[in-house]
Amino acid sequence: MSFTEYPSRLLENAVNEFASLPGIGRKTAFRLVMNLLRRDSEEVRKFGETIMKLRDEIHYCKICNNISDTEVCSICSDHKRDKTTLCVVENIQDVMAIENTRQFRGVYHVLGGIISPVDGIGPSDLKIDNLEERVKTGGIREIIFALSTTMEGDTTNFYLYKKLSKYDVLLTTLARGVAIGDELEYTDEITLGRAIANRNPYHQC
Amino acid sequence: MSFTEYPSRLLENAVNEFASLPGIGRKTAFRLVMNLLRRDSEEVRKFGETIMKLRDEIHYCKICNNISDTEVCSICSDHKRDKTTLCVVENIQDVMAIENTRQFRGVYHVLGGIISPVDGIGPSDLKIDNLEERVKTGGIREIIFALSTTMEGDTTNFYLYKKLSKYDVLLTTLARGVAIGDELEYTDEITLGRAIANRNPYHQC
Numbered sequence: 081m082s083f084t085e086y087p088s089r090l091l092e093n094a095v096n097e098f099a100s101l102p103g104i105g106r107k108t109a110f111r112l113v114m115n116l117l118r119r120d121s122e123e124v125r126k127f128g129e130t131i132m133k134l135r136d137e138i139h140y141c142k143i144c145n146n147i148s149d150t151e152v153c154s155i156c157s158d159h160k161r162d163k164t165t166l167c168v169v170e171n172i173q174d175v176m177a178i179e180n181t182r183q184f185r186g187v188y189h190v191l192g193g194i195i196s197p198v199d200g201i202g203p204s205d206l207k208i209d210n211l212e213e214r215v216k217t218g219g220i221r222e223i224i225f226a227l228s229t230t231m232e233g234d235t236t237n238f239y240l241y242k243k244l245s246k247y248d249v250l251l252t253t254l255a256r257g258v259a260i261g262d263e264l265e266y267t268d269e270i271t272l273g274r275a276i277a278n279r280n281p282y283h284q285c
Numbered sequence: 286m287s288f289t290e291y292p293s294r295l296l297e298n299a300v301n302e303f304a305s306l307p308g309i310g311r312k313t314a315f316r317l318v319m320n321l322l323r324r325d326s327e328e329v330r331k332f333g334e335t336i337m338k339l340r341d342e343i344h345y346c347k348i349c350n351n352i353s354d355t356e357v358c359s360i361c362s363d364h365k366r367d368k369t370t371l372c373v374v375e376n377i378q379d380v381m382a383i384e385n386t387r388q389f390r391g392v393y394h395v396l397g398g399i400i401s402p403v404d405g406i407g408p409s410d411l412k413i414d415n416l417e418e419r420v421k422t423g424g425i426r427e428i429i430f431a432l433s434t435t436m437e438g439d440t441t442n443f444y445l446y447k448k449l450s451k452y453d454v455l456l457t458t459l460a461r462g463v464a465i466g467d468e469l470e471y472t473d474e475i476t477l478g479r480a481i482a483n484r485n486p487y488h489q490c
Contacts, residue, residue, distance in 0.1 A: 088352045094339040124340035132333035134299040147293045
């Protein structure tokens with residue numbers, strides 16, 4: 081069933097808006113709009129307002145570029161966080177993923193992307209200058225490159241390394257190896273090779 | 286990756302709103318919100334406004350209950366439509382599906398649901414009284430029951446039949462049979478049995 085004609089322009093506009101979102105086709109968009117129509121007027125108004133507020137009132141932390149309700153995000157303004165250890169990530173999803181591990185007590189720097197010539201994203205499109213500025217200001221002891229193990233991630237790592245190696249900071253990357261729960265038989269050879277080369281002394285957990 | 290903590294309450298609210306929609310999980314909701322965040326402020330405001338307008342300004346046609354921008358929908362107010370033939374459907378999706386066939390020139394009556402004791406939907410929850418009122422007013426020659434071939438659809442058909450058979454109108458239902466493109470081998474026996482019983486004289490298309 082392809083909808084060629086909608087009985088209402090308001091309905092059609094709403095379907096078009098939802099269908100403009102990634103992974104939402106016109107049929108799904110229509111289903112979502114019908115769901116909203118069945119709700120209370122007040123509830124739907126809140127939905128619309130939340131979306132409008134989101135874009136207009138949200139801040140990007142002026143220190144680390146993480147999303148924030150305030151000028152400086154809750155991590156950067158937390159006195160208990162270790163400001164000498166900086167973790168460089170691609171986006172805020174990665175900040176949240178690392179925060180969820182509860183293993184990291186340092187601070188972050190969100191690049192807002194990754195160098196990808198294919199997509200036309202160069203170093204100047206990312207918050208790399210701000211990163212160098214933070215390093216120059218001093219007080220940072222270690223920078224952890226926590227980017228994806230893709231060609232784009234490696235390219236960005238290399239670019240950051242060239243930019244930052246002249247400063248007196250320790251540059252590290254996340255450990256690479258066989259993921260917990262993975263079977264060796266199905267692990268790709270590059271990962272397995274690296275895991276053997278970087279083997280650790282055995283200790284019982 | 287399950288997000289336990291969001292860096293921003295505005296972000297969290299927006300994710301919650303999208304995740305309240307059917308079939309949208311928290312991860313998808315987050316992806317949609319991130320997409321909105323990358324857009325122009327003006328574009329996102331339009332998105333929010335469209336949703337708010339949708340619920341507040343949309344009308345249900347006072348004659349047939351179809352969704353409409355005006356008090357009377359474009360189908361009911363179209364002088365070229367045959368007002369003597371009424372097609373009873375469950376919802377506006379069904380109106381749009383039938384309109385897309387371009388085979389029907391009559392008018393509709395949208396019940397707004399189907400009798401389903403399991404879901405607690407009884408006749409009084411549907412626009413059945415309005416339908417009877419339209420029939421009483423006169424001028425209707427034929428009523429087509431165009432409901433799903435489910436138990437709920439059959440129940441609703443039977444209820445409507447009992448209500449309306451006392452009036453001088455022809456009551457019909459959609460033809461049931463083997464769907465175009467279906468192979469007999471995989472057609473269920475009830476459908477196939479009905480298709481044999483209701484066989485038609487052969488004519489070349």
